Amino acid sequence: MANTHPHSAAVASxxxxxxxxxxxxxxxxxxxxxxxxxxxxxxxxxxxxxxALVGDNGAGKxxxxxxxxxxxxxxxxxxxxxxxxxxxxxxxxxxxxxIQTVYQDLSLCNNLDAVQNLFLGxxxxxxxxxxxxxxRAECEVRAREVMTxxxxxxxxxxxxxxxxxGGQRQNxxxxxxxxxxxxxxxxxxxxxxxxxxxxxQVSTLIRTLADEGLGIVVVSHDIHHFxxxxxxxxxxxxxGANAASFKSREVTGEQVVNAMVGGNESVNLAG
Amino acid sequence: xxxAPSPPVALGTQPPKRRTFSELLATDLRVLPxxxxxxxxxxxxxxxxxVFLSAQNLSNLLLQSTVVGIMALGLMxxxxxxxxxxxxxxxxxxxAVLMAKLIVEFGFSPWTAVGLAIVAGAxxxxxxxxxxxxxxxxxxxxxxxxGLALNGxxxxxxxxxxxxxxxxxxxxxxxxxxxxxMWSWALLLIGLLIYVGLTISNAMRRKRVGLPVAMxxxxxxxLIAGTVLGVIVIAVLNSHQGVPLLVLIFAAMLGLGGYVLKxxxxxxxxxxxxxxxxxxxxxxxxxxxxxxxxxxxxGAVAAIAGVLAASRTLGVGVFSGxxxxxxxxxxxxxxxxxxxxxxxxxxxxxxxAALLGALVIGTVQNGLNLMGVENEIRLIVTGMLLVLAxxxxxLIEKATGQQAF
Numbered sequence: 001m002a003n004t005h006p007h008s009a010a011v012a013s014x015x016x017x018x019x020x021x022x023x024x025x026x027x028x029x030x031x032x033x034x035x036x037x038x039x040x041x042x043x044x045x046x047x048x049x050x051x052a053l054v055g056d057n058g059a060g061k062x063x064x065x066x067x068x069x070x071x072x073x074x075x076x077x078x079x080x081x082x083x084x085x086x087x088x089x090x091x092x093x094x095x096x097x098x099i100q101t102v103y104q105d106l107s108l109c110n111n112l113d114a115v116q117n118l119f120l121g122x123x124x125x126x127x128x129x130x131x132x133x134x135x136r137a138e139c140e141v142r143a144r145e146v147m148t149x150x151x152x153x154x155x156x157x158x159x160x161x162x163x164x165x166g167g168q169r170q171n172x173x174x175x176x177x178x179x180x181x182x183x184x185x186x187x188x189x190x191x192x193x194x195x196x197x198x199x200x201q202v203s204t205l206i207r208t209l210a211d212e213g214l215g216i217v218v219v220s221h222d223i224h225h226f227x228x229x230x231x232x233x234x235x236x237x238x239x240g241a242n243a244a245s246f247k248s249r250e251v252t253g254e255q256v257v258n259a260m261v262g263g264n265e266s267v268n269l270a271g
Numbered sequence: 272x273x274x275a276p277s278p279p280v281a282l283g284t285q286p287p288k289r290r291t292f293s294e295l296l297a298t299d300l301r302v303l304p305x306x307x308x309x310x311x312x313x314x315x316x317x318x319x320x321x322v323f324l325s326a327q328n329l330s331n332l333l334l335q336s337t338v339v340g341i342m343a344l345g346l347m348x349x350x351x352x353x354x355x356x357x358x359x360x361x362x363x364x365x366x367a368v369l370m371a372k373l374i375v376e377f378g379f380s381p382w383t384a385v386g387l388a389i390v391a392g393a394x395x396x397x398x399x400x401x402x403x404x405x406x407x408x409x410x411x412x413x414x415x416x417x418g419l420a421l422n423g424x425x426x427x428x429x430x431x432x433x434x435x436x437x438x439x440x441x442x443x444x445x446x447x448x449x450x451x452x453m454w455s456w457a458l459l460l461i462g463l464l465i466y467v468g469l470t471i472s473n474a475m476r477r478k479r480v481g482l483p484v485a486m487x488x489x490x491x492x493x494l495i496a497g498t499v500l501g502v503i504v505i506a507v508l509n510s511h512q513g514v515p516l517l518v519l520i521f522a523a524m525l526g527l528g529g530y531v532l533k534x535x536x537x538x539x540x541x542x543x544x545x546x547x548x549x550x551x552x553x554x555x556x557x558x559x560x561x562x563x564x565x566x567x568x569x570g571a572v573a574a575i576a577g578v579l580a581a582s583r584t585l586g587v588g589v590f591s592g593x594x595x596x597x598x599x600x601x602x603x604x605x606x607x608x609x610x611x612x613x614x615x616x617x618x619x620x621x622x623x624a625a626l627l628g629a630l631v632i633g634t635v636q637n638g639l640n641l642m643g644v645e646n647e648i649r650l651i652v653t654g655m656l657l658v659l660a661x662x663x664x665x666l667i668e669k670a671t672g673q674q675a676f
Contacts, residue, residue: 092555107550109543111618120543121554125536132536137476144482 020083021046022184022215023068023099028077029240030063037063039240040077045184045215050206052227052248053219055237056260061219064237065186068217069101070094082183098183104192106173110162115143117161118176146179150205167198171205184215191222203230223260224253238262296667301612301619304663305627308656312631316638323641326511332630332637333508337521338580340629342604343611344528345572347625348565350608351532351541353548353617354410356566358399358418359573360601364592365425366392367577371435371587372428374442381441389574395421396570400563410566422595434588437581445520445582451513458519459501462526466497469534517579524572529622541565545617599650606653607632610660631656 023045030038038060045051053061066072067079070088079086081097088094091101108117119139126133140157147153152171161169170190177185187206191199203226210216210232220227227234228248236244236259244259296303316323342359349356370388373379379387399417403410429435437443450458470493474484484490508514532538540561543551548558581587593600609615610631611624632653639649 091553103553105549107547107553109546109550109618111542111546112539116539116543120539120551121556123536123539131531131534133534134536134539135476136473137480137482140477140482141480 019046021080022082023086023217024078024080024083025064025068026078026080028064028067028079029075030067030072031075037240038067038074041237041241043068043217043235043242045217047183047213047215048210049233050210050216050218050231052231052234053217053237054221054223054227054234054256054260055243059237059260060240061237062188063240065101065188065217065219068094069099069186095180095182098181099186100177100180100182100184101186102170102173102177102188102190104188106169108161108169108173111160113160114147114155114157114172114175115140117172118143118146118179120176122180142179143175146175150175150178150208152205165198166194167201170194170198170202174202174205174209178209178214182214184217185209186217186219188219189221190218191220191226196225199226206230223256228253228256236260302623302627304667305610305612305624305631305660308660309627309631309634312634312638316634316641320638320641323638326507328637328641330508330511330515332633333518334515334583335637336629336633337517338576338583339600339603339607339632340521340625341524341576341579342573342600343607343613343628344524344622344625345569345576346604347528347608347613347620347622348541348568348572349410350613350615351545351617351620352562352565353545354403354562354565355605355615356396356399356410356414356569357597357601358395358414358421359569359604360593360597361418361421361425362392362395362570362573362592363577363580363600364587364594365395365421365428365577366574367581367587367591368425368428368435370442370578371437371440371581374437374440375435376430385442385578388578389571392574392577393567393571396566396568397563399570400559400566404559404562418597418601422592422597425592426589426595429588434586436586438585442578442582443585445516445579448516449513450516450519451509455505455509455514458514459505462522463494463498463501465526467494469530470494517583520575520579524575525622525626528625532621537561537564542618545619603632603653606657610657612660612664614664 021044023043025044026042027040028038028042029036029040041060041064043051043053043064053065055061063072067074068088070091070093073089079088081088081099086097088097088099094101109120112120115136119142123132124135124138124142126135143157144153147155147157150171152175155168155171156164161172164172174185174187174190190202190206194202199222206216206218207230218227218231228251231248234244234246234248234251234256235242236246236256238260243262244256246256246259313323322328342363346356346359366388369391370384373384373387374381395417399410399413402408403413470490474490477484505514508518532541540551540556543556544558544561551561552558577592581591584590589595607628608620608624609628611620611626611628613620613624613628635652635656636649639652
């Protein structure tokens with residue numbers, strides 16, 4: 001099902017027909033001391049779908065994805081993965097379920113090359129008595145496969161990533177997240193620091209992943225250029241709860257921004 | 272998995288291009304300025320003194336560089352993880368005195384005493400790392416304080432005469448042993464065979480999984496360069512009493528260090544932690560453990576250097592470990608690593624930095640000695656070279672527009 005361009009299918013058919021969502025979070029609450037960060041937030045992520053989480057600073061979108069990624073626990077609500085209650089208490093639990101996160105700072109080591117970054121923490125190595133010698137060649141082949149699949153075949157695998165452009169680094173961070181064939185990828189502000197053309201490349205890459213059947217969650221402030229153009233569904237959050245839900249194709253940036261700030265007055269952020 | 276029929280968009284901006292010289296200078300050829308600098312120093316001193324290039328003097332120069340070189344090699348592990356250990360010279364002195372005391376006063380066998388000294392060095396390293404990560408005090412402060420404390424301990428361990436002679440204990444044999452003739456060539460052969468074996472096994476692996484093998488730059492050139500250099504060094508040393516065991520120990524440690532840094536998972540983690548410890552932590556690397564291992568290595572290696580220094584000076588005393596405060600030994604060890612190309616800001620450096628840096632410092636000392644220049648001038652020159660080396664680093668960074676790794 002995921003292979004036949006689920007992106008267009010998702011938009012065309014009503015939600016009920018799309019089967020069990022990969023992730024279903026309902027009425028999640030979370031407080032930090034006396035601060036209520038989430039007051040019953042909900043989100044669903046389906047295979048082959050790009051869901052944007054938008055909202056003003058402090059709206060709770062970051063907290064929600066951190067709960068999703070296992071960085072934070074939650075106080076009440078339901079978190080299901082593929083229809084079953086998910087026991088996610090740490091980032092490694094989330095990884096075990098197939099949920100990968102690309103942080104805004106990318107978490108790359110600038111002095112290492114793409115292969116080393118892709119496999120960091122999960123290197124293929126030889127026996128301990130030989131000092132866990134790195135199986136560099138095997139890693140490089142794997143990395144090459146993933147890069148080719150993502151149509152990033154001409155990115156250098158042997159240059160330190162610190163010598164690369166912002167867009168290339170973002171692409172490598174995304175490539176790392178899909179190296180171990182996850183089901184869901186969470187991206188935190190993937191276009192924030194990028195030029196217009198680099199941001200478009202990243203958008204194309206994210207669509208490629210969704211077309212392969214992954215569920216994508218994107219947290220973004222880039223409403224006009226990225227969210228309404230390159231995602232399937234937009235969940236607007238305000239004050240720790242869902243304020244609105246749009247299909248990206250049926251909405252303008254202004255409408256989304258209105259929902260974010262919670263007013264009906266026309267807000268123009270296009271400039 | 273079948274792909275959706277989307278157009279084949281090339282995403283990686285430009286096609287693969289040949290790297291520019293400036294980019295190479297900032298990465299693979301990082302070592303070039305030091306090599307040129309060292310060559311310039313050698314040419315200068317060769318013009319100033321007839322004996323500088325004699326086999327006896329070159330052998331001497333290598334010997335003079337080993338203790339600082341070994342210290343720099345150990346310190347590099349700590350510098351790689353973006354920390355510093357200012358107690359290495361004090362560890363060097365304390366463990367050497369400890370070893371001497373165990374032999375002279377308690378009748379330990381030299382082997383046991385040396386082993387215990389190395390273990391003590393590693394434990395002291397662990398202690399500073401633990402204190403640093405557990406309490407959150409910067410390594411600079413922890414090891415500065417610890418260094419002074421260890422200096423005190425060193426003085427406490429010494430007898431009223433303030434000196435332990437090591438003549439006749441067997442320790443002095445280390446510095447006096449030289450390997451000559453056939454044996455020295457056999458050792459070179461063994462070293463080269465290990466190197467060739469590792470290089471070829473890497474190349475075979477690449478071939479097996481269908482990756483291109485750089486025959487010339489990846490296989491032939493390193494092997495030829497290694498062989499030529501090895502033959503020259505052994506030939507020179509053999510024409511003056513043979514290969515000193517000290518130099519052999521240094522070479523073996525360089526080889527082992529190079530393997531750990533370039534080939535093993537632990538080595539990779541040192542670089543990762545040094546550049547971005549948060550990223551390393553997120554991928555599951557135990558950052559605290561890696562840092563502790565780095566400090567333990569620096570401590571153990573400093574102890575080894577202490578034993579070798581004691582063997583050269585035929586005894587230990589207040590002067591061991593550079594004297595109180597670490598003296599020139601501490602400063603020269605740090606300087607050697609940095610001159611060789613190890614970054615003080617973590618994540619950059621390799622074993623040849625320790626070798627080249629120590630050779631630069633050893634050359635200045637040796638050359639100025641031959642010219643009859645006073646010790647004061649040597650300190651000034653070494654200090655200027657350190658600043659110059661880091662300045663060249665910065666200039667390359669500015670000129671190439673990229674941070675160096």
